[in-house]
Amino acid sequence: MAERPSASARLRFAWTIGIIIITYGVLAIALSVHVIGQQSSARTDLYVTLQALDQLHREALSQAPTDQERQAIEAAWHNERAFAAASPLQAWHVVQTLVSRLNREYPGNACGRNGPSFVTADTLPAQHACMVAMRVKGDVVQATGYDTQGIAMDNFYEYLYAPVGRSG
Numbered sequence: 246m247a248e249r250p251s252a253s254a255r256l257r258f259a260w261t262i263g264i265i266i267i268t269y270g271v272l273a274i275a276l277s278v279h280v281i282g283q284q285s286s287a288r289t290d291l292y293v294t295l296q297a298l299d300q301l302h303r304e305a306l307s308q309a310p311t312d313q314e315r316q317a318i319e320a321a322w323h324n325e326r327a328f329a330a331a332s333p334l335q336a337w338h339v340v341q342t343l344v345s346r347l348n349r350e351y352p353g354n355a356c357g358r359n360g361p362s363f364v365t366a367d368t369l370p371a372q373h374a375c376m377v378a379m380r381v382k383g384d385v386v387q388a389t390g391y392d393t394q395g396i397a398m399d400n401f402y403e404y405l406y407a408p409v410g411r412s413g
Contacts, residue, residue: 269300283393286355287375288408290362291390293351294377295404297343298328298388305329321385328386336381340365343386344379354392 250258302322309315314331321329331335347363354362356375364370366380366389374395379388390398 280393283356283375285408287362287390287392288398288403289330290347290351290355290375290377291388291398291400291403292407294347294363294388294390295326295377295400297347298322298326298386299404301328301339301386305331323386325385326404327388330384330386333381333384336384336386339386340379341380347377 298340299322302318304317305328306315309318319327321327326342328336328339330339344361344363344365348361351362354375358372358375360370362375363377363379366378369376369378372395374393375391377388377390379386381387388400390400391401392398
């Protein structure tokens with residue numbers, strides 16, 4: 246039968262297990278803080294895109310000549326947090342302009358990856374974590390933000406509950 250470990254061996258074992266647990270906890274906290282920072286940056290990217298679309302929405306609404314056009318503009322914003330342009334050509338121009346402007350104002354990807362954070366939907370890579378893709382559907386400009394896992398975020402929630410700021 247094996248002898249019972251000595252008191253000093255048990256103490257060393259307890260210290261070793263304690264150090265492993267503490268190290269694991271510290272690393273888990275550090276990783277969580279890192280991911281939360283990236284997620285906040287990704288949310289901010291979507292929020293600034295939605296703010297830009299809202300500004301366009303308000304300008305178009307004030308210049309719409311007919312009730313029917315105003316209703317189309319309002320419906321796009323209220324249903325999707327999207328911008329209803331006057332034509333598909335204008336919508337595509339808005340997408341190109343916004344993508345270019347936002348990439349200048351917010352350079353670099355929020356997750357630290359190579360490449361921009363703001364892209365058109367047709368250039369969206371397979372790994373699209375921390376990106377905002379803009380697309381034209383008919384004459385409507387839509388934006389979809391992707392979180393740190395590459396999952397699409399909810400435009401309504403992100404616009405109502407603005408993130409603190411971009412840390413990246």
